[in-house]
Amino acid sequence: MKRRDLIKRLSVGTTGVALGLGGFGQRVLASAGGADQYPIFSGHHFLPRARRVIFIWQAGGMSPYESFENKALLHKLHDKSPVKHRDACSAACLRPLYNFSQQGQSGIEMSDQFPHLAKVIDDMTIVKTLQNFAPAHPQASNFLFSGERLNDKPSLGAWVNYALGSDNPHLPGFVALGGAENISNGFLPSDLHGVFFETEGRALDFLDNPRAISARQQQAAVRQVADLDRLYASISGDDKARAHGKVFELAYKMQSSIPQVLDLQQEPDYIHEAYGLNDESTRKVGVDLLSARRLLEQGVRFVRVTDGGWDHHSGLDQQFPEKARGLDKPLSALISDLKQRGMLDDTLVVVAGEFGRTPFNEGKFIGGFGRGHNPDAGIVMLAGGGIRQGFVYGETDEFGFKTVKDPVNVNDLNATILYALGLDHMRLTYELGGRTFKPTGVGECRIVRDLFA
Amino acid sequence: MTYLAFLSDFHPVAVHFPIALLPLAALLFIYRRFRPDAVNNTLLALVLWLAFWSCVVAVLLGFGNRYFNGHSGEAIDAHARIALAATLLVFVTVAQWSFPTATRQVMSFGRSLCLFVWRIVWRVVVFIGRFVWGLVRFLLIPLRVLVWLSRRLFPPLDRALSATKTALVSRIAVLRSAIARPVVPAPNWAGVSLGLCLILVAITGLRGANLSHGEAHLVRNMPQPLKTLLGVEQDNAASQLDRAFFEHDVLPVFKRSCIKCHGEHKQKKGLRLDSYEAVVASGVVHFQDPHGSELLRRLLLPPDDAAVMPPQDKGRELQSDDIGVVIHWLQGHSLESLAKAEGGLPTEIKTLARRLPPVDDETLSALNAIPGMTVRRLVNNVDLLLVNLSYVPKSDRSKALSELALVSDHIFHLDISGAELASNEWAQLRSFSNLERLNLAGSNIDHPVLQTLSELRRLKWLNLHRTSVTVPETELRSLMPSLATLYLPRKLEDS
Numbered sequence: 043m044k045r046r047d048l049i050k051r052l053s054v055g056t057t058g059v060a061l062g063l064g065g066f067g068q069r070v071l072a073s074a075g076g077a078d079q080y081p082i083f084s085g086h087h088f089l090p091r092a093r094r095v096i097f098i099w100q101a102g103g104m105s106p107y108e109s110f111e112n113k114a115l116l117h118k119l120h121d122k123s124p125v126k127h128r129d130a131c132s133a134a135c136l137r138p139l140y141n142f143s144q145q146g147q148s149g150i151e152m153s154d155q156f157p158h159l160a161k162v163i164d165d166m167t168i169v170k171t172l173q174n175f176a177p178a179h180p181q182a183s184n185f186l187f188s189g190e191r192l193n194d195k196p197s198l199g200a201w202v203n204y205a206l207g208s209d210n211p212h213l214p215g216f217v218a219l220g221g222a223e224n225i226s227n228g229f230l231p232s233d234l235h236g237v238f239f240e241t242e243g244r245a246l247d248f249l250d251n252p253r254a255i256s257a258r259q260q261q262a263a264v265r266q267v268a269d270l271d272r273l274y275a276s277i278s279g280d281d282k283a284r285a286h287g288k289v290f291e292l293a294y295k296m297q298s299s300i301p302q303v304l305d306l307q308q309e310p311d312y313i314h315e316a317y318g319l320n321d322e323s324t325r326k327v328g329v330d331l332l333s334a335r336r337l338l339e340q341g342v343r344f345v346r347v348t349d350g351g352w353d354h355h356s357g358l359d360q361q362f363p364e365k366a367r368g369l370d371k372p373l374s375a376l377i378s379d380l381k382q383r384g385m386l387d388d389t390l391v392v393v394a395g396e397f398g399r400t401p402f403n404e405g406k407f408i409g410g411f412g413r414g415h416n417p418d419a420g421i422v423m424l425a426g427g428g429i430r431q432g433f434v435y436g437e438t439d440e441f442g443f444k445t446v447k448d449p450v451n452v453n454d455l456n457a458t459i460l461y462a463l464g465l466d467h468m469r470l471t472y473e474l475g476g477r478t479f480k481p482t483g484v485g486e487c488r489i490v491r492d493l494f495a
Numbered sequence: 496m497t498y499l500a501f502l503s504d505f506h507p508v509a510v511h512f513p514i515a516l517l518p519l520a521a522l523l524f525i526y527r528r529f530r531p532d533a534v535n536n537t538l539l540a541l542v543l544w545l546a547f548w549s550c551v552v553a554v555l556l557g558f559g560n561r562y563f564n565g566h567s568g569e570a571i572d573a574h575a576r577i578a579l580a581a582t583l584l585v586f587v588t589v590a591q592w593s594f595p596t597a598t599r600q601v602m603s604f605g606r607s608l609c610l611f612v613w614r615i616v617w618r619v620v621v622f623i624g625r626f627v628w629g630l631v632r633f634l635l636i637p638l639r640v641l642v643w644l645s646r647r648l649f650p651p652l653d654r655a656l657s658a659t660k661t662a663l664v665s666r667i668a669v670l671r672s673a674i675a676r677p678v679v680p681a682p683n684w685a686g687v688s689l690g691l692c693l694i695l696v697a698i699t700g701l702r703g704a705n706l707s708h709g710e711a712h713l714v715r716n717m718p719q720p721l722k723t724l725l726g727v728e729q730d731n732a733a734s735q736l737d738r739a740f741f742e743h744d745v746l747p748v749f750k751r752s753c754i755k756c757h758g759e760h761k762q763k764k765g766l767r768l769d770s771y772e773a774v775v776a777s778g779v780v781h782f783q784d785p786h787g788s789e790l791l792r793r794l795l796l797p798p799d800d801a802a803v804m805p806p807q808d809k810g811r812e813l814q815s816d817d818i819g820v821v822i823h824w825l826q827g828h829s830l831e832s833l834a835k836a837e838g839g840l841p842t843e844i845k846t847l848a849r850r851l852p853p854v855d856d857e858t859l860s861a862l863n864a865i866p867g868m869t870v871r872r873l874v875n876n877v878d879l880l881l882v883n884l885s886y887v888p889k890s891d892r893s894k895a896l897s898e899l900a901l902v903s904d905h906i907f908h909l910d911i912s913g914a915e916l917a918s919n920e921w922a923q924l925r926s927f928s929n930l931e932r933l934n935l936a937g938s939n940i941d942h943p944v945l946q947t948l949s950e951l952r953r954l955k956w957l958n959l960h961r962t963s964v965t966v967p968e969t970e971l972r973s974l975m976p977s978l979a980t981l982y983l984p985r986k987l988e989d990s
Contacts, residue, residue: 084859085872089840090881209869209910210886339912341886384936384958384982464874 090464091494092390092427094338095202096345097459098331098373099186101221102179102353103395105413106421108362110152110168110434111442112142116401124402124441135441136403136411139359148432155366158374164432165377165386165425167493171436172420173451174397179353182396182417186452187224189483196228196472198456199344201481203234204472205465210341212299214292217337219330221348229474231285233292236346241329245304249297264294303340304333316375323364328372335379338389352395356405356412369393377425390427390462394455395420401441419445422455427462430495453487461489496563503559510557510703512549517585517696520546521689536592543589550582550696564764565802568778568789574702581695588688602684706778707765737824741771744849745824749774752811753804780825788825794818819852826853840874847879847929854878854902862902865895879907879929885914892916896923903927912958913937918944925950936982937961949974958982 120137140153145160188195199216208215218225218236225236239245271287318324334345380386398420405412437447457467467482527534646653749768758769767773779790793804805811862870867886873879906927921944
């Protein structure tokens with residue numbers, strides 16, 4: 043930054059303060075973006091490996107034992123108490139329910155519930171040691187997405203949107219599909235909030251104008267609002283005003299862009315087939331992932347897809363195959379589709395729940411099989427964006443209950459996702475109320491550089 | 496003019512006269528104390544007048560150097576200012592010998608003025624001191640209560656403290672009376688001003704020598720224990736300019752293009768560019784203000800300018816890459832800071848980035864202000880650009896491309912996926928010589944255009960998915976041998 047820019051910027055800041063309008067949140071990094079964008083960075087902190095992210099949230103927490111963790115000891119101690127080995131729990135052990143085999147060139151051991159994923163396993167990295175700071179869903183998901191326990195902090199997608207924004211001015215930088223939890227902008231400017239689209243039926247309410255209002259009238263009105271907001275923002279230095287105008291403008295632009303982008307009929311039949319859109323059991327996730335791919339292709343920076351229903355406290359043996367089947371085909375199609383299009387080189391695919399599950403049979407008390415929450419060892423599947431291929435990271439103990447090597451807590455995961463995007467979680471900060479907030483909660487965490495090729 | 500320039504070169508000779516004459520005057524002044532009969536005022540005045548006029552000559556020649564020989568810079572200005580002050584002071588000194596009455600009148604006025612100012616300052620100091628003392632007493636109330644209690648409880652302590660206090664108070668009273676009424680004795684002004692003259696001339700001389708002989712010319716060979724004792728740090732001012740960077744990247748540039756005239760054998764205009772010390776001491780470089788540096792000004796002049804360096808006819812022109820290196824160095828980048836700023840970039844990218852002139856934030860802002868265009872640096876402080884043109888509306892595209900032409904060497908990744916470009920717009924892509932990654936997915940690229948893109952010698956990643964290109968992969972790869980990754984139109988099921 044040149045000196046006179048700094049002076050210019052400082053004088054704007056002082057004017058804001060002098061008028062008593064200087065918003066309580068201030069951008070702290072130099073801007074070199076266009077007049078109307080946020081890009082607080084003229085560049086990246088690190089070499090950007092990925093340019094966009096799709097985060098598939100297995101809400102509820104997928105069981106490691108039915109996917110990637112095959113623990114021999116659990117077969118031996120099935121239905122027996124682990125008390126001789128550990129004095130932690132009086133529940134009985136529960137063996138992995140399905141058969142495991144080594145898949146791909148890399149020979150990653152995985153259960154037979156993911157036959158399609160097995161074909162692309164050589165493109166993926168499996169982290170077995172995701173740790174969370176809370177054992178209950180609401181807090182754990184807050185930690186997973188915002189690094190803090192309460193739900194008033196910005197979600198990871200909002201941080202990424204803040205730093206990098208959308209490449210496409212007609213689409214938001216942060217989109218949520220399948221569920222609208224944990225997509226808040228928190229204290230960041232409000233236009234960074236995740237935009238939630240329905241993928242079946244109408245994507246967004248009020249996309250059509252009332253008959254009495256012509257497109258021209260509407261355009262004029264939106265422009266007026268945005269201009270006024272921009273004027274106020276330029277006098278006051280208040281991000282919120284600018285955000286208000288930007289939300290109006292984006293909403294207006296989305297009226298024409300969204301029906302186009304989310305029209306899956308534009309995709310050929312073989313894509314529909316590959317993503318499993320023709321099969322009721324895979325259709326829901328398939329539609330979400332295909333929509334996500336179309337959005338990413340059109341310049342959206344961060345798509346969060348929620349795949350709920352992995353919280354198998356009971357009925358594991360009936361429900362897990364359903365869930366696995368629902369995710370398996372669409373996810374493998376997404377990865378091969380991205381690869382085919384040359385997008386996997388710079389698109390990071392993250393599949394994670396908020397935590398893992400226990401090696402003990404919780405369902406025993408209510409009949410059948412079921413597992414409890416285990417915030418000490420969960421599964422993360424990663425692909426693309428410079429991630430290593432056919433790689434397993436982290437080790438758990440003989441029960442798969444505790445992490446013994448290479449723990450990756452949720453903040454480490456988020457720092458690593460940001461690292462892939464070329465952002466340093468320690469330098470991507472926001473000043474609020476005298477505190478400097480970063481995307482990865484409080485305290486130290488590490489970027490897991492080993493995950494990258 | 497040439498005569499003046501020639502004469503001015505004698506500045507380094509002329510400066511030695513005052514340097515010799517002033518200490519002589521001082522010696523005579525001291526000797527006069529012991530043998531008043533041996534040294535009379537006339538002799539002393541004569542030496543001082545000689546010193547004064549030699550000062551004037553040296554200063555005039557110094558300014559001649561500045562105006563006719565192009566010596567300029569902050570260090571030179573400071574040197575000149577101190578030299579002027581020294582000359583003035585020599586005149587004041589000699590005036591006391593030659594025009595005693597007039598001097599005394601001026602001095603007496605000056606003395607009253609000094610006293611007046613001093614009294615005001617003293618009032619302020621006392622006021623602030625009282626305030627602070629009150630504050631300290633207030634803050635120490637808990638401690639004082641404690642002391643008061645213990646004195647009540649232990650009479651011996653009370654007695655001891657009282658005695659100490661009495662002693663202290665009397666001493667402070669003495670001190671106070673000494674400070675409160677400042678006594679400015681009638682000084683021997685001639686002696687004082689002569690001493691000041693000596694100090695000023697010494698500083699001027701030292702600074703001048705720093706300019707000609709290098710920053711650390713006096714302490715360069717000082718033994719380490721002595722350095723530690725005196726707290727001498729070598730290259731104090733220069734430590735900001737990274738030596739390793741200089742030797743690694745900048746020196747090779749100078750060696751190629753400069754040191755034939757500014758090196759060991761020839762030092763035109765007294766300038767040497769063949770070592771870190773010489774460059775830093777030369778006064779032609781300015782730390783962190785590269786564009787205020789004479790060196791850079793000369794490098795960046797248009798080729799037909801008479802003052803451009805290296806001179807046009809010598810056949811040693813600098814490449815823009817070379818100038819970029821010099822700018823990076825002058826901006827205070829060290830090899831380490833550069834490596835850190837580059838965020839762990841591969842060496843070849845680093846080398847490429849360092850060879851390019853910087854792109855400033857204004858240029859970047861202007862580019863980003865074009866609707867739909869995103870331009871980012873690969874890494875902060877590394878001026879390789881990631882450009883997305885996909886969402887620029889057709890009406891703005893030619894403007895966007897013409898603006899991009901200004902930074903064509905810096906474009907590293909380019910995304911034009913889904914766009915339909917006219918043939919003249921495609922033609923502009925050829926100038927992006929350092930392009931490494933090109934995304935043409937879904938664009939209207941065709942075979943003839945693709946062939947022109949073979950001029951992009953650094954292209955490693957090319958995406959032609961969703962295009963109508965039907966050229967076999969082998970042919971494309973032989974056309975663009977640098978390609979490592981290539982995506983061709985293909986269906987998902989083909990894989």
